[in-house]
Amino acid sequence: MSEKLALNTGHEGSTRDQLASYFSRLKSGDMGPLPAVGAAILLMVLFSLLSNVFLTPINLTNLLVQSATLIMLTSALVFVILLAEIDLSAGVTFGTGMAIFVKLNQSSPNTWILNLLLAFVFGVAVGWFMGFFVAKIGVPSFVISLALYLAFPGVMLIILGEGGILTLQVPEVMAIMNGTMPLWAGWLLLAICLGVTAAMSLWDRSRRLKANLPVRPLTLLAMKLGGIAVIGAVIVQICNIDRRQGGLLNTSSPGYHPIQGMPIVVPFVVVILFICTFMLDRTRYGRHLYAVGGNPEAARRAGIKVAKIRMTAFIICSTLAMIAGVFNVSRIGNVESGAGKSIVLEGVAAAVVGGVSLFGGRGRLAYAALGAFVISTIDNGLGLLGVPAGLNFIITGSVLLVAATIDALARKRAGGSLVR
Amino acid sequence: MSAPVIELTGITKSFGPVDVLKGVNLVVHPGKVTALVGDNGAGKSTLIKGLAGVQPYDHGTVLFEGQEVQLTTPRQASALGIEVVYQDLALCENLDIVQNMFLGREEISQLTLDESNMEFAAVKALESLSVKTVKSVRQKVSSLSGGQRQTVAIARTVLRDAKVVILDEPTAALGVAQTEQVLNLVRRLADKGIAVVIISHNLIDVFKVADDIAVLYLGNMVAQLKTSETNHNDVIGYITGIKGSKETK
Structure with a gap:
């Protein structure tokens, strides 16, 4: 810091100043992920009081795996929601893609990698198709995606044949949701997460110092890393407990082998979330995506190719949705003709719970993923309690309404504009 | 006086049968604030859109720093250093100032957005205009007042090394204190050597900030006056057509 800048950059002051300004932002209604975090904690406390199964390692790991599909689908949707668009067909797109995948596997099981690739090509094509109608022709995304939402279950039915269901017989794909990693791999994953977070922060810091800008105290970074380390360690430790213990089989019985270790899907989710967040926060593309979502006219006048951004957002959405599809088929083990129909609205709900504005331009991917975890927790907990399915839907709907209301009220208080 | 940065001669523009500009001349000097005034329908916006490259002129010559140039796309105008701040400002409220x-x-740089250098340049640009009212350059635009938003939009032109900045009604929606701030900003912009063209309906503002006043009346440039050598009544006379038309008769 060679000279004092005339204007603040938000990085000035001691740890105490930084925390104070964080709390004043909270008070003014800029709550970030707090509603979603609060909801997650509240639900976990509630369910652990109501059910003595909820906090068992087997259920918590199960919850982690369960939420992976929704987290992926929500991440996909975030790209279009940030543009104030919607993709109602993201679910059935992955359903259709997976139908293609399992169908192709039937005739040529040995080329399953190629078959999977073809499913992804299908995803890209669907995204391109929708993006074309939205960006070039001007059909509202709600309408074009609704059209696909209605059409794709039919396509699936045709692909899958009269039975309307095909099973997945690729062990490698089944392993994603059902397999576990060795115990040390969980700790390694945590170490890598911490290392990457620290490296990125220090990288930013060195760039700021080079540009003669003030930097935040290192204490804050230490606190952040500490937080990740604690939460991560708890998750890894839970995953590493033998989930079979206390079950029907006795640990000393001959056929017994422990089920323990982090599910294989976790590193997949972490890496994809990291790449997407990197893209949204640190690249020109991400900046332009937010700009188009915030004010398309301003973006256009700034020389941003608005139509191109819209097209690519839809392509990214459908492609990421296909990953959600892989998770889904890996967990369920089959594809039926209505696959992905109901989950898409949960994805939208999750994004809103995570504070992503349907008006576009506002919200963060990581928070949306947290929102997806909240919705998954509701599903999981209510399932354990044996609540009738009807009530389950009603409660999920209510949580969405509460989250959206908290968000809207907070924004109103912040003086921000509700209407774009 | 320094050589003019922009010299328009015999500019015409028609929309179908309607002649909006009927041979307009205008001279804009660097470091000076030129106010463009005239009643609604006088052709102010059309004249500006031509300079911005949005709506090319039909006929007439445009000299930029003494060279004849074609202004047919916004990109060409921008490349020359002509920047327009429209009334709606074109800011993304969900993004911060930088x-x-x-x-x-x-x-x-290093394959990612160079936030540090952009932040530094933004602070320096705002500093060069003596902007002190914003709390932090990382504030979201949604949290800024109308005057502060105008400030950001104007400072953006400084970052782009503009030689000519055209401001469309910059004070139209502002209160007294904020108008004052923006007018000071306009003055400082000119003091940096930038040629400023300001469209305004408010003659009090015009007399406060402008060096030259150019008056359009029904597509004709009826007068280009030095602010120091004229007064309110004269300018109003030209705007309403009482003065200009008498002389031409």
């Missing part, structure tokens, strides 16, 4: 100032021209 992000807005570099929108569409983000700097990249």
